[in-house]
Amino acid sequence: MRTSVASVCISGGLVEKLHACAEAGFDGVEIMDADLIAAPESPEEIRALCDRLGLKIEMFQPFRDAEGVSEELFADNLRRAEAKFQIMERLGTDLMLVCSNVATASVDDDEVIARQLGELADRAAVHGIRLAYEALAWGRYVDNYRRTWEIVKRADRPNLGVCLDSFHILSLAHDPAGIEQIDAEKIFFLQLADAPALDMDVLSWSRHHRLFPGEGSFDLVGFMTHVVRAGYSGPWSLEVFNDTYRQTDTVRTAAHAHRSLVWLADRTAAANGWSDGLLGEAPQSTGLDFVEVAGADLAEVDELLAQLGFAFEGRHRSKPVRLWSAGSARIILNEQARQSEPVLAGIGLRTADAAAAVSRALALGSPSVFRRTYEGEQDLRGVAAPDGTQVFWSSLPAERSWLQEFEGGTGVVDGLEGEIDHINLAYAWQDFDEAVLFMSSALSLQADAPAEVPGPQGLIRSQVMRTPDGIVRVPINLAPPTAKPPARHIAVRCDDVFTVARRARERGIDHLRIPANYYDDLAARFDLPAEILASLRELDLLYDRDANGEFIHFYTRTIGDVFFEVVERRGGYDGYGGANAPIRLAAQR
Amino acid sequence: MRTSVASVCISGGLVEKLHACAEAGFDGVEIMDADLIAAPESPEEIRALCDRLGLKIEMFQPFRDAEGVSEELFADNLRRAEAKFQIMERLGTDLMLVCSNVATASVDDDEVIARQLGELADRAAVHGIRLAYEALAWGRYVDNYRRTWEIVKRADRPNLGVCLDSFHILSLAHDPAGIEQIDAEKIFFLQLADAPALDMDVLSWSRHHRLFPGEGSFDLVGFMTHVVRAGYSGPWSLEVFNDTYRQTDTVRTAAHAHRSLVWLADRTAAANGWSDGLLGEAPQSTGLDFVEVAGADLAEVDELLAQLGFAFEGRHRSKPVRLWSAGSARIILNEQARQSEPVLAGIGLRTADAAAAVSRALALGSPSVFRRTYEGEQDLRGVAAPDGTQVFWSSLPAERSWLQEFEGGTGVVDGLEGEIDHINLAYAWQDFDEAVLFMSSALSLQADAPAEVPGPQGLIRSQVMRTPDGIVRVPINLAPPTAKPPARHIAVRCDDVFTVARRARERGIDHLRIPANYYDDLAARFDLPAEILASLRELDLLYDRDANGEFIHFYTRTIGDVFFEVVERRGGYDGYGGANAPIRLAAQR
Structure with a gap:
């Protein structure tokens, strides 16, 4: 061609x-x-x-x-x-x-x-x-x-x-x-x-x-x-x-x-079934290996993760990098970065054939990312997305590869057992289609139907990119032209968000406060038992329900350009609490 | 109501x-x-x-x-x-x-x-x-x-x-x-x-x-x-x-x-014909009294006006303000302004009933503008447009009022005899409708059909606001969201733009250069006589034609946020050379 x-x-x-x-x-x-x-x-x-x-x-x-x-x-x-x-x-x-x-x-x-x-x-x-x-x-x-x-x-x-x-x-x-x-x-x-x-x-x-x-x-x-x-x-x-x-x-x-x-x-x-023009099989992602937050000083993020119940897995043996985990959810904090404010800077994807995934992304014009590694360390291979976010692929389970490069972990009592539910990326309005095309072509994610969320500074356009099985989910948000892109966030899914929220509260977390009017409206929209409503209200939890199930979630405060969300999915609920997004956006303002 | x-x-x-x-x-x-x-x-x-x-x-x-x-x-x-x-x-x-x-x-x-x-x-x-x-x-x-x-x-x-x-x-x-x-x-x-x-x-x-x-x-x-x-x-x-x-x-x-x-x-x-809600007759503007350029140092604008053939009418007797004229076109240079870069900061409109015009604009919610005047000086009355541009009204001919406040004019040989053809105002994309509503309500200008002009940094939306008789014409331009608003300009109409351009060239003017490819295209579009095409090309003049007549024009370089245009209308041509706008935008870049 x-x-x-x-x-x-x-x-x-x-x-x-x-x-x-x-x-x-x-x-x-x-x-x-x-x-x-x-x-x-x-x-x-x-x-x-x-x-x-x-x-x-x-x-x-x-x-x-x-x-x-x-x-x-x-x-x-x-x-x-x-x-x-x-x-x-x-x-x-x-x-x-x-x-x-x-x-x-x-x-x-x-x-x-x-x-x-x-x-x-x-x-x-x-x-x-x-x-x-x-x-x-x-x-x-x-x-x-x-x-x-x-x-x-x-x-x-x-x-x-x-x-x-x-x-x-x-x-x-x-x-x-x-x-x-x-x-x-x-x-x-x-x-x-x-x-x-x-x-x-x-x-x-x-x-x-x-x-x-x-x-x-x-x-x-x-x-x-x-x-x-x-x-x-x-x-x-x-x-x-x-x-x-x-x-x-x-x-x-x-x-x-x-x-x-x-x-x-x-x-x-x-x-x-033609060979001409074919880049080879598009390898499906089978999970999220890690999410990386980069910044000059990530001490506040360490504190927030500890309050959420993440376990400290240690420091990298050759780089200023720390690792936190909650079940299979792994957050890497990287202080090598040039960015001063904390940002969601990279993601690691698991796939059956990492080499094929990387070569496909390179053939699609993505620049490759260089990470210096030392003797005995896992060679990370990846590319930069158009906005600079780094994407890595690995075929080995983390336990058998790069996890061993971290030393001095301390664990946690009553920790958060979870996995990454989704990663929310935000873009300037003019970079949206470019981001969607990168994810659909180089990451083989498919686009759900787009949505719009009214925020206090304009409409936010939203588009979920995901694997068909939902193992990798990346909702992306588009800021209105006059506003700066909203912060990005990492959502961890757990089995009991009430307990996680309560323990985080006991550890002194600074979470996002939800207005009382929201709970009055919840009472109008859903015929919820009074004690559930009281717990939601007490813990600043947000609630959504559809024909398939329920979704309960809360947010942390924002540090730099990053915040965290903890979610619980009940039944077959497959959304992201979109009805609550305006509440979050207003509360974050 | x-x-x-x-x-x-x-x-x-x-x-x-x-x-x-x-x-x-x-x-x-x-x-x-x-x-x-x-x-x-x-x-x-x-x-x-x-x-x-x-x-x-x-x-x-x-x-x-x-x-x-x-x-x-x-x-x-x-x-x-x-x-x-x-x-x-x-x-x-x-x-x-x-x-x-x-x-x-x-x-x-x-x-x-x-x-x-x-x-x-x-x-x-x-x-x-x-x-x-x-x-x-x-x-x-x-x-x-x-x-x-x-x-x-x-x-x-x-x-x-x-x-x-x-x-x-x-x-x-x-x-x-x-x-x-x-x-x-x-x-x-x-x-x-x-x-x-x-x-x-x-x-x-x-x-x-x-x-x-x-x-x-x-x-x-x-x-x-x-x-x-x-x-x-x-x-x-x-x-x-x-x-x-x-x-x-x-x-x-x-x-x-x-x-x-x-x-x-x-x-x-x-x-x-109801009295309730009526602000009084909307007074029609009968002409442009002046256009004001403000800036901390306008010496370069003085030079450009002199090169165009404007006559220096003198300095204001009590303020750091100078006046230039070309026939009935008057440009005020105001160095009292807070703005550092030269900007098109105000316009003066003539109308039969200035007091009615001001009170109507005030009733429409425009803040009034204060100008300190001294004994014997004309009391200027006006309002600020939403973007801060000042609009004044006067019922007296300038000759019988504020013109006499300027002293020490020097005149000009072979000067430009003209009048203001139009004033082009530019806005950020989000301020466009606000500007149009202000002009249609407070200035009683009517909106022509909107147009779009492709520029090298995106589409420029354009909308001409004018009196029905065309005596006051204000094309307004809308920058694309990622670009800063284009510069504003003042267009002076004359009877012989070839002579004005040639004299300005002799006075050493720095005008906008037009690419040779433009003239090759003119030859393709219009079957123009060779000597006319040669003169257009020599003088960097732009040309347009419609069923009613012809339009020939050139632009000066931009100083700060202002530039000037000289136009000649032949026959019943009623446009603004819109087909040439992409050429100008590219040349100005």
């Missing part, structure tokens, strides 16, 4: 975009006319830069409103096109995108449209240029790829073919199976975009809300299956108009874009 | 919201259940605070999914309601909003619904509580205000009435004329929201995109005409769910909200 991306997908000036695309690993680019026009560099300079960067200029785009017009207007369109053909020669690219007419079409007749496109193609041929005709979903008359193929056949010019765009086809729910009816050599180009399921007009949807493959709700694996079966062997090129990606960091967004294409090739190959 | 606002409209904790609502001048509030639940203060404390602030708690809301359910569920709903009635007694409010059932309705039968609501009302009556039944636009069975009225009539309880919500009625395009058929004493409450014309599902539209009156596309004046004619005399209460207002500054957004209600009352009164 050759990868390509339209310059409109990312922010910045054209030269900046080209550097970022090359750095991200793209083989080629589509150059948007508007990007070139606004650039101070000449077409010759852009061509030379692309040559040096090893980027092929796959296509120049778009040429609009060419066909289906009066003869007078068409004559002017030929003049317009001629000027662009000259620019293309200077750029050294031979493929132009011709979008179906939106604004000026007055003739809804394949015969006329084919004749005009044919004449345009003849003019292009003089310059050695090919034309890829694309149906826009809001084209005045031509809005269906099957019709563009009929028109292209009718025009019958060697340098006129079709361009397929997944958005225009899937947004109108056109069946992509018909792609297999198109002659392979006549599919001149392929543009890919995903999109969320939105019930809105297709033009606004397309202009503002497209997503990279894997981030939306389109079946792009199914789409690509048809395209590959049709025999298409050209580049897979992203064309994503997204208000957010237009303003996020150029280099980071280009990397994000490239990851989405690699993911799509992998998933398409996997679904069809 | 009594004003009220639902606590959900603004950000913050409940106590913070109440203080802001009182400060903004609201007479009352609707307290959202969720806001109370998350508050650490008891209902009694909230009641006492509202008493002290002079805020009436008009309504407690919402009570959901009460009616049209199985008898078993209804029994639990009565239990739920009982708990809330007790909270309401503690709060000291006697009106509860009952929304039509969305989630649990199973009986689509007015008889059953009326019987259950009647029973609920009887329980409420024990506590002296009244119920206002509202049709949600996405109610499972009841989504029309006429049906709620039928049901309320059928239930026939003295403490059961309807709540009207402009969003739920106008979003479904239900005819509000039927409101006049409802008995006045049975309209228990009125909720107001505007909304933009969006083609999307009504639930998302309502939850995220509501606007304050005057900011959207609903005919709220027409709506309120029916409500007042029906005999309703209760509070006008805002209920606006808006993702932005949930996160903007609490105090500022409350003031913004209150302004929208005052505006609506004024416009409704004006449309109907």
